[in-house]
Amino acid sequence: MSVWERYSKEERDEYVRFLQVYGALSNLFRQKHGDPIPYLDSKFQETVYAKVFKGENVDIGNTPHDVLSVFGNDRIGIGVKTWMNSKPSYQKVMQLKRLKPEIDPYFEKSDEELAFKLSQIKNDRMISDYNRLGLSEYxxxxxxxxxxAGKFVVQETAYPLVDLNNLQNFKRTDTSFSWSDGEKDYKFTRGDSQIWQHFDSNKKDTLILNQFDVSIIDDPFDFLLKSYFHFIDTSDADKQKEDIVEIYLPLYSYRTKEVEEKSGLNSWNAAPKSKGSSTLRPLNEIYIPIPREFHKKFPDFFCPDIFEAERRQKDWKERKKTMLVTEEKPEVRFNLKLPNGKTIPGLVTQSNMKALQSGSNKEIDPETNKRYGQSALGQWLLVDVLGLKDRQVVTVDWLKMRGTDSVxxxxxxxxxxTIYIDFAPIGxxxxxMDGEENQYEE
Structure with a gap:
């Protein structure tokens, strides 16, 4: 069964209607009228897909999957794309500009080595997103x-890893390199460091789901004006959508612009917790730094007043010194919802409330049957997604190579x-903090 068939007919019909309406407005985006091929913006398509099919938009810039759909226990990652003409063609699927210094030396090696390197990089990006979103491989x-001309064609195709054991059909030019794994055909263009994939509706793993006519409005400007003022006249001014409060935090020190060597994402690199011990801290023991400047601008994100919470903690510590404490330490705690569907206990802690981390003295992790610790967040963020495999000190450059420096x-x-978390693009x-709209590389 296709993913398309797992949505209801009502949802599929609504999706088609949204595409038809957008396509009808094509002349809004053209300096010259008369082009019979309707226009569709990819960001609009992603947004509508997530909205209609009750998915989650999980695109954070240059990540492999745009939308997450959940069917019971099945979590499906979906890449959403659009382009002109239904004939078979190569389309861009992955940007690797930051890895150019790593890739270029392989153009001096054999075709097999080059194909393996490019395929391995692509697979690593895919697997990182599997771990971020809790996806399975197949x-x-x-x-x-x-x-x-005058229509849209909706299609669906498998989105697998590259089969590293079946690389073949190598072809090299001065500007590009193409190869296959027997299932999908790929191409890498050196000038822009892009991986392209060949899409063909005749392939056995590709389905044509629907095709429908799109009538383009000759004067969409007049149509929009009339529609807008009709909306103003008939809308309920008091009707409000559900409000979402959103913030960003750095994965580095806001003060030094670096990842500190023995704190933050490198907390695992700090001295052993027991004096004189040689036992290293767990690799996934981390916290996300919270700058004091952030608390001053947004004191009510983690709780109604972070400075009042800080005052209560200091008062508790003073009373503890005199043994006048009977209640538990007051803490800023919440559920931290990961994009892979898991929920872990989170808290804001340390002096100056400078650390976002996981941990609980009471709750049990059902996977390990142990109490949640500081490693729960680090396992997802640092190990599963960003791919730290050994005790390599994390740096800002290391983060940027992975396309992120914030959450x-x-x-x-x-x-x-409940607070939700995901990665965010560089910058x-x-x-x-500067009050600017986030812009990131596609």
């Missing part, structure tokens, strides 16, 4: 819409019980 798809957190307004925290 269920993910590309959902794409091709555009021909995004959000919660429902007036609800401090997101600095832009957020």
């Amino acid at each position: 269920k993910n798809i590309y959902h794409y819409v091709t555009r021909d 995004r957190l959000w919660r429902k307004k007036d609800d401090y019980s 997101s925290f600095e832009a957020f």
Whole structure:
């Protein structure tokens, strides 16, 4: 069964209607009228796909999957794409500019070595996203819409890892290198460091799901004006959508612009917890630094007043010295929801409330049957997704090679019980603190 068939007919029909409406407005985006091929913006397509099919938009810039759909225990990663003409063609699927220094030396080696290196890099990116989102290897798809004169064609194809044991059909030129794994055909272009994939509706793992006509409005400007003022006249001004509070945090020190060698993401590199011990800290023991400047600008994100929470903790510590404490230490705690579907206990802790980390003295991790510790967040963020495999000190350059240096957190307004987290593109925290809209490389 295709992923498309797992959605209801009502949802599929609504998705088609949204695409038809957008395509009808094609002349908004053209300086010259008369082109019979309707236009479709990829970001609009991603947003509508997530909205209609009740998925989650998980694209954070240059990640392999755009939308996450959940069917019971099945978590499906979906790449959403659109382009002109339904004939077989190569389309860009992965940007590798930051890895150019690593890739270039392989153009001096054999075709087999070059194909293996490119395939391995692609697979590593895919596996990192599997770990970020809790995906399995064989269920993910590309959902794409091709555009021909007066119509859209909706298609779906398998989205597998590259089979490293079956690399073949090598072809090299001065500007590109192409290869296959027997299932999918790929191409790498040196000038822009892009991996391309060949899409063909005649392939056995590709399905044409639907095709439908799109009528392009000759004067969409007049249509929009009339529609807007009709909306103003008839809408309920008091109707509000659910409010979401959103912030960003750095994965580095805001003060030094570096990842500190023995704290933050490198907390595992600090001295052993027991004096005189030679036992190293766990590799996944981390915290995300929270700058004091962030608390000053946004004191009510983690709790109604972070400085009042800090004052209560200091008061508790003073009373503890005199043995006048009967209650537990007051802490800023919440559920931290990971994009892979798991929920772990989170808290803001340490002096100046400078650390976001996981941990609980009471709750038990059902996978390990042990109490949640500081390693729960680090296992997902640092090991599973970013791929730290040994005791290599994390640096800002290391993070940027992986396309991130920040995390995004959000919660429902007036609800401090659950905070959601995911990675964010490079520069997101600095832009957020400066009040700028986040811009990132596609």
